[in-house]
Amino acid sequence: MKNRMKIIVAITGASGVIYGLELAKKLKNHELFIIVTENAKKVMEHETNNYKEELEKLKELGKFFESDDIEAPIASGSFGVDAMVVCPCSMKTLAAIANGFSDNLVARCSDVMIKEKRRLILVPRETPLSPIHLENMLKLSKIGISIIPACPAFYNKPKTVNDMVNFVIGKILDILKIDNNLYNRWN
Template structure:
């Protein structure tokens, strides 16, 4: 399986790192597309880009609009944008593809491939909600970074693993990142 991973400037780089780690452990191929704002946030939250870059073989910047994944002819099983800024949500919801993250996401929508957006913003106002609803209507999966607590997480990693697992569920990938609800 080949998943494109877009990383934008929203807070929540631990979710990007956790998802990339899970993919690496499961032997999934990932291609990273990182925005300039994400690079700055990663510096603050992860101490730099190394926790992300060491887990992937291929990395593109947001201005690499001639990258293969900017075309619908480029094969992939889908894309996740984690964390997904409201700027990127707005761009995708309105067909505005000014950078490679939004272009690759737009390709997923137009080609009918899986697109998962993981917004990490709170609170949300009406336009945020409207754009998220529009993305859902276009076929994207909106998966907010809202971990569950029924599995009794003990660490931040447990919370991150829950979200990573929920993303993997959207791609039909089996994993044991969290304990499933059994009632």
């Protein structure tokens, strides 16, 4: 693993934007590119106390792109992004990625990660899951995309929401091979 990777964090309009916001903070030692979809902003409005302030803090962590900025450098394979995490990943964005329908920057960058055979991690959040959602996840899992559901464990006895969020983020960092002690490992 490189000491400093080029990593894209994309936040889409699924519940659990806190996962994406906290993940971006944990990646501060890397070159970070951040995309927030318009629908993610709407969810942020519901799930954070001051979404505009959260967005401003996020913009300080890396280079920020709007999801309609299809001309962004990260939209090209030649830019050499090492890894991308869509966190949380809505079922709509999951469907777009699974079908190569690159109509916004999140879907396009994901498409690039797949064609360039780079690490792509999706953190889907929906319940219950329909056969369509499951088929899309299976299709992507079969070609090596990591599916890490926003699904915290309880065996480590979480005491706060942050403990539960950190469990999922720890799993993402494990896949990225970034050392972390964000959750208690089973031993």
